[in-house]
Amino acid sequence: RRWSSHRGEPSEAPADLVERDFHAGAPNRPWPTDAARSAMDGHKRRPSPVIDRFDGMVVSWRLSRSPDAAMADG
Secondary structure (H helix, E strand, O other): OOOOOOOOOOOOOOOOOOOOOOOOOOOOOOEEEOOOOOOOOOOOEEEEEEEEEOOOOEEEEEEEEEHHHHHOOO
16 A cells, blocks of 8 residues: 555635745844755755745754654754
8 A cells, every 4th residue: 555644624824924025125134044955965854945035045043854843853
């Protein structure tokens, strides 16, 4: 049997807090983050950059082997 992580019914989508406006009027406003997947040295890695919406510069980043809450919270 094929593996599936889905169990039960999907919940409602969360509110769109930034309303698809990814630019801030001043520095240090809410910083979005996202986890991607890439391969490094034959292993899967997930970089999670934190970006300042004012100028688009990376404020911080974290690298993990798995996408978990600790990576996003850190």
